[in-house]
């Protein structure tokens with residue numbers, strides 16, 4: 001695991017590193033972005049950007065899930 005995580009949303013490394021954020025599907029999101037995501041509304045200047053990045057994480061997650069499911073299904 002990378003001990004100097006870079007936030008996938010703002011692409012910044014938190015001052016205190018890993019303790020100032022969360023991992024979502026192995027992607028790091030800093031506390032301020034996590035809070036921003038929780039509170040962001042359509043029309044916000046960063047809304048589209050955040051939604052797009054979340055979508056990328058989500059798609060990655062889905063493809064992993066599908067691989068896992070298909071593998072088990074064949075057995």
Ligand SMILES: [Zn+2]
Pocket residue numbers: 007008009010011012029030031032033034
């Ligand atoms: Zn961030």
